[in-house]
Amino acid sequence: MSRISRREFVKSTSTVAVGAAILPVGLLRGSLKSERVRIGVIGTGLRGQWHIQLALRRRDVEISAICDIDEGMIGMALKVYQEAGRKKPAIYRKGPEDYLNMVEREDLDGIIIATPWEWHAPMALAAMEAGMHVGVEVPAALTVEDCWNLVDTSERTGKFCMILENVCYRRDVMAVLNMVRKRLFGELLHCQCGYQHDLRHVKFNDGKQPYGGGVEFGEKGFSEARWRTNHSVNRNGDLYPTHGAGPVSTMLDINRGNRFVHLTSTATQTRGLHKYIVDQAGEDHPNAGIKFKLGDVVTTVIKCAGGQTVVVSHDTNSPRPYSLNFRVQGT
Amino acid sequence: MSRISRREFVKSTSTVAVGAAILPVGLLRGSLKSERVRIGVIGTGLRGQWHIQLALRRRDVEISAICDIDEGMIGMALKVYQEAGRKKPAIYRKGPEDYLNMVEREDLDGIIIATPWEWHAPMALAAMEAGMHVGVEVPAALTVEDCWNLVDTSERTGKFCMILENVCYRRDVMAVLNMVRKRLFGELLHCQCGYQHDLRHVKFNDGKQPYGGGVEFGEKGFSEARWRTNHSVNRNGDLYPTHGAGPVSTMLDINRGNRFVHLTSTATQTRGLHKYIVDQAGEDHPNAGIKFKLGDVVTTVIKCAGGQTVVVSHDTNSPRPYSLNFRVQGT
Structure with a gap:
């Protein structure tokens, strides 16, 4: 730390943090369909509810559609909307393939996927094919083949496929990343x-x-x-x-x-x-x-x-x- | 630690320590050629000097022969004898093969080897062949073949080949070993x-x-x-x-x-x-x-x-x- 002042260090750490924010709205600006980023969430279990809760804290984000096969979890998710004072979303609940209908919605900019692991890759692929950007929980795929499918599909469709690995954004981890980049x-x-x-x-x-x-x-x-x-x-x-x-x-x-x-x-x-x-x-x-x-x-x-x-x-x-x-x- | 009292723990730790002492004189008792264990040291560099110094603290151990090709190191080793007030050893200094003459001495019970790594296996093998027990510094061998040579020769000659890995006898390591054996x-x-x-x-x-x-x-x-x-x-x-x-x-x-x-x-x-x-x-x-x-x-x-x-x-x-x-x- 001797060759870099604390002020300088903290300043550049924050820059990294901003550059790596979870919902990089700025990146999407050109392709937005409304003033708010409109996102659909597939999987409204405890993890999905947490995604919804965090996103609904932002006025520039709307979770306008949700999808699950578990009525109990959908109910808990709707409570999150109620507590946040936000408008109820459209709900896709007609069986395990109903997410295919959700990703076809014209008014969505992106999809967050928080389902059991084996569903991550097929859902991410379907969403990108339908023209959606994707944020997918980890592990994004269970086979090497599906890893390549994700890469190829993202490159072909021009849609982002972001792996929602939250540890990358821990404050201590970002501090160390910054130290690495400063070559400490x-x-x-x-x-x-x-x-x-x-x-x-x-x-x-x-x-x-x-x-x-x-x-x-x-x-x-x-x-x-x-x-x-x-x-x-x-x-x-x-x-x-x-x-x-x-x-x-x-x-x-x-x-x-x-x-x-x-x-x-x-x-x-x-x-x-x-x-x-x-x-x-x-x-x-x-x-x-x-x-x-x-x-x-x-x-x-x-x-x-x-x-x-x-x-x-x-x-x-x-x-x-x-x-x-x-x-x-x-x- | 809840199922074992501190007194019991410390007691059994000491038992392990005694059982694992560096020079297990008790083990050799039957085959001793004198009242003292007589040991030769090949390699009188800084490590060898330290072995000599430690061993000479015991009245039941005699380092009666040393061997090296470096006159400076032999000189430093002799100073150790002087400081310990112990009798000068026989010295083998006539080139890199002179250790072969030392291991033939009838009056030695064992040999400690503290030479450069590549000499460990050939010296340990020669010593066992000559009827000596061996304590050899690490690494005892540089090839898998030489590892097996050491095992086979020890079994055939009935001579111990002890690898002098000091970390095994650190107090903290032995405490953990005891905890492992207590199935904590x-x-x-x-x-x-x-x-x-x-x-x-x-x-x-x-x-x-x-x-x-x-x-x-x-x-x-x-x-x-x-x-x-x-x-x-x-x-x-x-x-x-x-x-x-x-x-x-x-x-x-x-x-x-x-x-x-x-x-x-x-x-x-x-x-x-x-x-x-x-x-x-x-x-x-x-x-x-x-x-x-x-x-x-x-x-x-x-x-x-x-x-x-x-x-x-x-x-x-x-x-x-x-x-x-x-x-x-x-x-």
């Missing part, structure tokens, strides 16, 4: 990051409240436990890399002159979720017989074209304090 | 460890003092710079894994029911050593033209038969605080 670390060599978050009470609940109180999931679960936990049953790997890799990618200029070249990923045995079920509900609970594929700790090492390495950690089954495990190291 | 972490899932040590002033000096003051190494360097730095010129990878992997191996019961199954190792670009030379001595210094192979940060991920993963970090070229980067994580 010299040339970057190595970054460490990840998602170390005890999600056991998110993956399991009693089917009524979103966090804990039971060991149910899937059909019998509520909110994220309804769909997210199945990924731990059926898949092994880093299921949620962007909290870590997002910020680090900006710092390492990924896809802005640098790129990820190869990676290795190594998972531990899986113990945490089974143990949680047994500890909470005993060995005789039907869910105690389920075999989870997701290893408790997954470590991924990425090599960049510039030579830098990144260690990404994924750890959502263990009792441990929350940590993004950040480290930035340079010459 | 449950079943282990993941360990993190390594060697993050700014060795730039060890790898380079002025040829007179061991640490810093210049950018010379090899023929023109002194002490470790004389030979260690060449490994950074010629090799890429984790050149010094045992500070981290040693303690973690005991915690994970490696070769006591568990074992390492596979690993990946990924290195960053190499910048630190070149930059150090340029910063200290300018771009025109002859050493500024040297290409170093060793990446600045090397990350190795190991998978164990029991499913656990270990991340080992090697980082000796960068300006950074010392850290062994330890983490132990369980269910």
Whole structure:
């Protein structure tokens, strides 16, 4: 910090912050269909409601259409409108394909997608094809093929596809990004990051409240436990890399002159979720017989074209304090 | 710590400590040739002198022979004897093969090896073949083949080959080992460890003092710079894994029911050593033209038969605080 005054540092940090604001209305100005940015939200679960709540705080944004298949969640979302004193949106609720009708609305500028993971890519693709800009929750895609589909479709249609990785905009992360750009670390060599978050009470609940109180999931679960936990049953790997890799990618200029070249990923045995079920509900609970594929700790090492390495950690089954495990190291 | 009293904890920690003492005289008792353990030291550099100094504090240990090719280092070692008020040892100084004569001495129980890395395996093998127990500095071998040679020779001759990894005996590390054995972490899932040590002033000096003051190494360097730095010129990878992997191996019961199954190792670009030379001595210094192979940060991920993963970090070229980067994580 010796070569840069605090005032100068804070000033340029704010500039970064403004440049990276979540809803870059300025960027859209030329193509706006009204004075307000009009956005549709697909997925009105707890995450979607939060998006709506934040957006409705801005007078220049209107969430004029919402879409979900869950009447309970739609009801909660409408309460958000009521509390914000804003006009009710159009509602698309006729089954899992009704979002296709919503994205055809002429009066929308963009779509926010906050649905279960497997829907992100198909919805983002459909929205861009229909001429909408897209903000999509993470992970934006579940396969490499779908990642490329998103890139290709965005380039072909000229529509933005923004991955809504909120960690990139944490104040501490943006401060470090600014330090990296001021070259306070010299040339970057190595970054460490990840998602170390005890999600056991998110993956399991009693089917009524979103966090804990039971060991149910899937059909019998509520909110994220309804769909997210199945990924731990059926898949092994880093299921949620962007909290870590997002910020680090900006710092390492990924896809802005640098790129990820190869990676290795190594998972531990899986113990945490089974143990949680047994500890909470005993060995005789039907869910105690389920075999989870997701290893408790997954470590991924990425090599960049510039030579830098990144260690990404994924750890959502263990009792441990929350940590993004950040480290930035340079010459 | 709730299920175990502090008194009980401290008591059992000390038991571990005694059981793991550096010179396990008790183990040798049956095969001793005199009342004192008689040891020869090959390599009387700064490390060897430290071994001698520590051992001479014990009345039940005698370092009755030393071996080196560097007259200056032999002189410094003899001063250690003088200061300890102990009898001068026999000295083997007739060239790089004279250690073969020392290990043939009938009156020695064991050999400590503290020479440049590439000599560790051949010297340990020769000593065991001659009927000596061996304590060898790390890394004990530079190739997988030599690792197996050490194992096979130890088993065939019935001689111990102890790797002198001092970090295993740090008080904090032994406390954690005891916590692991008390199952305070449950079943282990993941360990993190390594060697993050700014060795730039060890790898380079002025040829007179061991640490810093210049950018010379090899023929023109002194002490470790004389030979260690060449490994950074010629090799890429984790050149010094045992500070981290040693303690973690005991915690994970490696070769006591568990074992390492596979690993990946990924290195960053190499910048630190070149930059150090340029910063200290300018771009025109002859050493500024040297290409170093060793990446600045090397990350190795190991998978164990029991499913656990270990991340080992090697980082000796960068300006950074010392850290062994330890983490132990369980269910």
